[in-house]
Amino acid sequence: MTYTPPLRDIALAMKAAGFDDLIELFPEADHATVEAVLDGAGAFAADIIAPLNRPGDLAHATYANGKVTAAPGYAAALREFAEGGWNSLSAEARYGGQGLPKALEIAVFEMFNAASLAFGLCPILTQGAIEALAAHGTTEQKAKYLPRLISGEWTGTMNLTEPQAGSDLAALTTRAEPDGEGGWRITGQKIFITWGDHDAADNIVHLVLARTPNAPAGVKGISLFVAPKRILTADGKAGAPNELRPAGIEHKLGIHASPTCVMVFEGAKAELVGVEGQGLAHMFTMMNAARLQVGTQGVAIAERAYQQALAFAHERRQSRSAWTGESPAPLWDLPDVRRTLMLIKARTAAARGICLATAVAADQAHHGDAKAKLREELLTPIAKGWSTDVGVWAASEALQVHGGMGFVEETGAAQHYRDCRILPIYEGTNGIQAIDLVGRKLSMEGGAAMTALVSDIRETARALKGDLGGVGDRLGAAVDAMAAGADWLSARKGTPDALAGATAYLKLCGETVGGWMLAKQAHLDSRMGPLATLYAGQVLSGVPGQLAAVTQGSAPLEAFEG
Structure with a gap:
């Protein structure tokens, strides 16, 4: 059940994906810095996050009296994550970020998600909120929200779907009405909100899709709003509670330590983000960032499942070795088992490469490269779709290597499969x-x-x-x-x-x-x-x-x- 960060494999995949081409664009991302960041992230993933994975699966996040409590140890680990600066890698320096490449962030987040998929989901959503506000927020909104989101002091969420809508966002009914003071009031219900409420941060910044009065039907009538859990005071701190709350958490197949909330907005104070009626287009900034991150989660769970299955194949002895004749021999010496494990590793490396190549293109596009922008756009659905399918396939094949022992919860192989099955569903x-x-x-x-x-x-x-x-x-x-x-x-x-x-x-x-x-x-x-x-x-x-x-x-x- 331990996790060993695959630092050599990640560094190789970065190089093959063209990471060295970014050094001219990001002079601070020299080889020594990149190596230090990867080493530090690997240590944090293995030593702090990974030990929480199995206990979090068993204990779950909990809901009581209108509040959500993170699984034991997760709130403290998220605070330590923020204190270590891991939330700020690729964010703009003027808002407290480190200004490093997105590709390095993706490499780092693979390890965090491999350590615990449920843990990694929280900063992934925060990263998406940061990108959406940075791209579409007003100067005032950026000043209010970005520094604390980037530091990890606050976390972010994405509120899209509703009970009657599913993936059909044209069917959204949550409404936003002017409050007469230049702001808005949001009323409605959202479902499947990852880390929608918890006790790991002082404030939660909700990005919410809603319809304004007289808005046309369909997606053209949707606008984007920012609604914090706690209303900001004059000096920008988290103040009085806003009129929004979790109505409960979903009881899911996996990722039990990640609270997936039903969120109720009851006239919550909010601000319009970007242009009225362009909410879906603005939200796609957040969604595309999340899609690449979710693709990386597919890589992460494939790596984690592979490591556990490989260890089991070396320890478990039965049958005769096809190469040495030894009996009983490790499962590793059975050709079909070795073929299975090699294919898991090969597909994992392939998916890792796609995700990193997408991130490299995103970094180049951010610096004005139009061809790289086309490459990023083209690769994003492949990175999300194929990599998450690889994650589910790998977790299933790794469970197969365990045989009947994989089907029992005690070995932990089943958790990887349960946790990752959501990934082909997430973010479209x-x-x-x-x-x-x-x-x-x-x-x-x-x-x-x-x-x-x-x-x-x-x-x-x-x-x-x-x-x-x-x-x-x-x-x-x-x-x-x-x-x-x-x-x-x-x-x-x-x-x-x-x-x-x-x-x-x-x-x-x-x-x-x-x-x-x-x-x-x-x-x-x-x-x-x-x-x-x-x-x-x-x-x-x-x-x-x-x-x-x-x-x-x-x-x-x-x-x-x-």
């Missing part, structure tokens, strides 16, 4: 990510984003041709399928045929781009060679055949009567 289900990919991202700038990505992958495939046991050839065939799928889908944009092939295409893209990232890692470090070779034979080899699922069309769906 993976079906929504697929629709975003084929409906919006493929057509950006006339398809320039996908064209550039295909070109880069083909360049790597050509460079590796005949190397690493055929990795280059497999990668080349896979990227050809990715390009062909993009052409087919783009020609049918918005049709049922394109929508029917969206999920299959996201999977195809994830496996191809992941294979590219893994190949680049293997090119830099020979110890990754066996993983890249196995991935090419077991995963990339099947990608061209997936094109049939992408291009099948919607006729079978339309004909099915249920």
Whole structure:
């Protein structure tokens, strides 16, 4: 149940994802600083957060008398997290941030989430609130909220969905009405609010979607508001309670230490953020930040599950070794078990690479690189969708390595599976990510984003041709399928045929781009060679055949009567 931060793997993935290209943009992110940050984060994750994971799963966050109490140890750890400056890595220096690359923050947050997914969710939401307010808040709002959110003194939430709405935000009914004093009053109910209430911070800053009077129906009638748990005093401190409260917490499959709240707003004082009627567009700043972070959570849980399954495979003895003849031999000496573990590690490294490459592009885009912005936009649904699917798959396969012992709670393998099953649902289900990919991202700038990505992958495939046991050839065939799928889908944009092939295409893209990232890692470090070779034979080899699922069309769906 211990966790060892994979510092060498993370550093390699950062390099393969292009992190060195950021040093010119972030001079303070020199190699010594990056190494020190990674080392410190790894120690905090392993020593402070990880020991809370299993006890938090058993004890749960609790709700009583209108208040939420974090699972034992979590409030103290979150305060220590804030005191250590871990919440401020990529934030702007003028508001108290350290101004380091987003890619470094993503690398660090992988370790925090691997230590405890329930813990990592709280700062992830705070990071999203910081980015939304930094992008769309007024000068006064930034001055009031950003310093304390960045320091971690306060935490943030995202209040979108409602009982009748689910992912259909056009169905939101929470309303905001002018208070006659330049502010607003919010009334309504929100559900599934992660860390919506707790005792780990002095204040909680809620970002809330609501409808203003006479707003049009649909998403164009939605505006974004900031409503703190405690109303700010004249000197900017947390003062009297606002008219909002948790009505309870959800009883969930996993992440028991993370309080998922039903939040009730009863005329809560709030401020408009950005432009009235542009709330969904503004909220997408927060959602996109969260999508990359949730993708990284998929990487994190895959790594954590792998480490536990690997340790079990070395300790557990049964059957005869296929290589030495020893009997009973460690499970590690059974070819199918070793294949399973290697594939978990390979897919984890591939997903890690995608998330870090997305973050590198985001850092470059922040500094005005238009091509990098296209790359970030294109990779985000793949990073979120494919990486979270990898997390669930890895947790399931790691449980399988344990056999029947994995199905019993005492080993802890089941917790990883229970905890991560939410990830493909969070921040827009993976079906929504697929629709975003084929409906919006493929057509950006006339398809320039996908064209550039295909070109880069083909360049790597050509460079590796005949190397690493055929990795280059497999990668080349896979990227050809990715390009062909993009052409087919783009020609049918918005049709049922394109929508029917969206999920299959996201999977195809994830496996191809992941294979590219893994190949680049293997090119830099020979110890990754066996993983890249196995991935090419077991995963990339099947990608061209997936094109049939992408291009099948919607006729079978339309004909099915249920």
